[in-house]
Amino acid sequence: MEVDTAGDRLIVYRRTDSRFDAALSGLGLGVHVDLQNxxxxxxxxxxxHDHLVPLVGSTTGYRIIRVSSGGDELAFTRGVVEVGVNGDLERAKRELGAKFGDRIQVVAVEPPAG
Structure with missing residues (x-):
């Protein structure tokens, strides 16, 4: 869910389900509910996410720095978990893409300081 206070609406990201939609509309929330697939x-x-985490520290040519929790807007709207890597970005995209397909987005990030 996302609350859009400027637009006075509640945005609900959900899998299409007519029973859920009917139950939600029956709540009488008093605000516009925008249903997003x-x-x-x-x-x-x-x-x-849980299949990616064990790969942290187990890759060659690149290092997985972070794996998103799947709770951000990118996850809801595009259905992907973001994987931040440092090192050979193209190799990471190729190898991780072969395992996870369109369920992930691989991006370059800086390693943590220290």
Missing amino acids: APRSRKEMRAT
């Missing part, structure tokens, strides 16, 4: 469920996003 999510390509993947939170459970699917968590499973992708």
Whole structure:
């Protein structure tokens, strides 16, 4: 969910489900509810995240610095978990893309200081 106070609306990212939509509309929230289709469920996003975390420290040519939790807007609107890597970005995209397909987005990030 996302609250758009300027637009006076509640944005709900969900998998299409007529029963859920009907239940939500029956709540009488008093604000406009904007239903957005999510390509993947939170459970699917968590499973992708949980398969990526063990790879931290186990790659060659690049280092996984962070794996998003799947709770950000990118996850909801595009159905991807963001993987931040340092090192050979193209190799990371190729190798991780082969394992996770369109469930991830690989981006370059700086390693943590220290």
